[in-house]
Amino acid sequence: MTISSTPGKIILFGEHAVVYGRPALAVPVTQVHADVEVLDSDSAGVWIQAPDIHLHAELNTLPSDHPIASVIHNLFFLSRISPFPSLNIKITSTIPVASGLGSGAAVTVALTRAVSTHINYPMTDEQVNAFAYEIEKLHHGTPSGIDNTVITYAKPVYFIKGQPIETLQVAKPFTIVIGNTGISAPTKESVGDVRKLWEADKAKWETVFDEIGNIAKQARKALESDSLLSNTLGKLMNQNHTLLQELTVSSPELDKLVSAARSAGALGAKMSGGGRGGNMIALVESDQAESVATALIKAGAKNTIITQVS
Ligand code: PMV
Numbered sequence: 001m002t003i004s005s006t007p008g009k010i011i012l013f014g015e016h017a018v019v020y021g022r023p024a025l026a027v028p029v030t031q032v033h034a035d036v037e038v039l040d041s042d043s044a045g046v047w048i049q050a051p052d053i054h055l056h057a058e059l060n061t062l063p064s065d066h067p068i069a070s071v072i073h074n075l076f077f078l079s080r081i082s083p084f085p086s087l088n089i090k091i092t093s094t095i096p097v098a099s100g101l102g103s104g105a106a107v108t109v110a111l112t113r114a115v116s117t118h119i120n121y122p123m124t125d126e127q128v129n130a131f132a133y134e135i136e137k138l139h140h141g142t143p144s145g146i147d148n149t150v151i152t153y154a155k156p157v158y159f160i161k162g163q164p165i166e167t168l169q170v171a172k173p174f175t176i177v178i179g180n181t182g183i184s185a186p187t188k189e190s191v192g193d194v195r196k197l198w199e200a201d202k203a204k205w206e207t208v209f210d211e212i213g214n215i216a217k218q219a220r221k222a223l224e225s226d227s228l229l230s231n232t233l234g235k236l237m238n239q240n241h242t243l244l245q246e247l248t249v250s251s252p253e254l255d256k257l258v259s260a261a262r263s264a265g266a267l268g269a270k271m272s273g274g275g276r277g278g279n280m281i282a283l284v285e286s287d288q289a290e291s292v293a294t295a296l297i298k299a300g301a302k303n304t305i306i307t308q309v310s
Contacts, residue, residue, distance in 0.1 A: 100273025
């Protein structure tokens with residue numbers, strides 16, 4: 001049997017502007033994960049079981065652009081293994097779908113690693129990352145590649161589209177509370193809407209992307225320098241949220257959770273990921289994490305995760 005497990009991820013700064021070449025910061029979230037098991041099968045074919053999405057089917061009965069089927073078809077194509085081996089693949093995930101925690105990329109990376117290892121087609125992290133990016137493109141149009149990168153390397157990253165990966169050295173661990181609106185919002189739609197805005201007035205939105213990019217740069221400096229951390233990072237989160245509101249990707253539910261976190265004493269808060277639903281994050285002193293999480297639930301969050309970034 002071959003097993004692979006990958007964490008979820010959360011974007012700290014820079015979403016949306018990252019699609020237009022500006023830097024963004026993201027970190028793995030190990031409290032949630034996607035897990036894949038691969039076994040040789042006694043019955044012919046590639047059998048896929050994904051109980052979380054009520055899927056139990058043979059590969060060839062799925063549409064070829066199905067997110068899971070496309071990973072397996074592309075891996076077999078790449079490895080040139082013929083005929084297809086008979087396999088049983090089990091996929092489970094605790095990462096909520098379409099919520100900004102990278103569920104799709106996490107399943108892709110775990111599935112790629114488990115199947116490639118099982119069929120003796122070893123892949124480096126770099127190859128897994130590049131492969132997962134191509135799969136992300138099939139399903140999301142114009143992804144920046146940040147999700148697959150953070151999830152493949154499972155490390156905090158300072159990410160610029162198309163540039164070599166830079167991992168972050170966090171000077172002092174810090175705590176964030178993640179609040180889930182419970183609204184699933186496809187990233188593809190918010191990214192598409194931002195593109196429409198940008199196409200209608202490139203000069204205006206390029207300036208906004210520059211501002212977001214500068215926030216991500218300052219945040220990196222703060223993260224890497226102990227003394228700047230708590231003073232600066234929270235303010236930068238608040239500024240980043242305002243710019244995301246201008247980009248029309250926040251929502252009343254996200255704004256409500258962001259305000260609730262700030263009122264409960266968070267150092268700063270913002271929406272995270274594609275927006276319109278999904279998750280928000282709040283930077284907190286570790287002894288305030290529980291009370292901020294409680295305030296988020298009272299303000300309508302469906303669940304919260306407290307995570308330490310180090
Ligand atoms: O919704 P998520 O967490 O997968 O994040 C998407 C981040 C965007 O910047 C909006 C899109 C992208 O491809 O980077």
